[in-house]
Amino acid sequence: MSEFEKHGAAVVAISVDPPERSREIAQAYGFTFPLLSDAEGLALEAFGVRHPAGNPIDGKDIARPATFLLDRQGNIVWRDLTENWRIRPRPAALLRELERIP
């Protein structure tokens, strides 16, 4: 995390989990960055990352894994939309991309 801060970058994660669940997860893993709750799917819709009925337990919509890098003005300058939810961009790759953002 401090590596990201060194690059002048904040980290924010979004899921459909309720804030209470995010709190448990943040405590369990020691996450200090915001885990935002998008229970109503506003962000899923706005970013086009809805995975309809992706929750195998209750059949509700969830987020499809995706990572966006924003520059200081809020423009999306890089994105990763994995085709396999096990495979996410590695932190080193994200840091490399952040380096290229002025």
Next chain:
Amino acid sequence: MKKRRNHLAWIGPLVAFAGAVSYFTFFARFPALRDFPWVNLPLALLGVAASAIAVWRAFARRDEWRGRIVAPLGLGLALAFAGFLVGYVFFLSRALPPPSATSLGLAAAPDLALTDQNGQTVRLTDFRGRKLVLTFYRGYW
């Protein structure tokens, strides 16, 4: 003649089980071993191979080895564990909708206000002036 105990009959499914389960409980934490199961796939296959040897012994060398009931059961179990791992890693986790036109075409991040884990409202525009890594995850439900 007393026949030998066919220990591979139970070692095989045990190894395959360990190979499948330890992916989720441990090895998936390491990106290199998560993206491709370099540890877990060989373990699971090793378990299947051990079970196959047990079955071969029990039937082709039936005068020498025991386990004509246990070994096939073990092979079935080992195949089920290995199949589960392969199914999850190579098929199930690809079951995602294709990237939407919206997600590929967005130029600027939409502004949104969402609640964080401490109950605070966070706007995406709060991060203007800094670079932002914005990651969507499936969630823990």
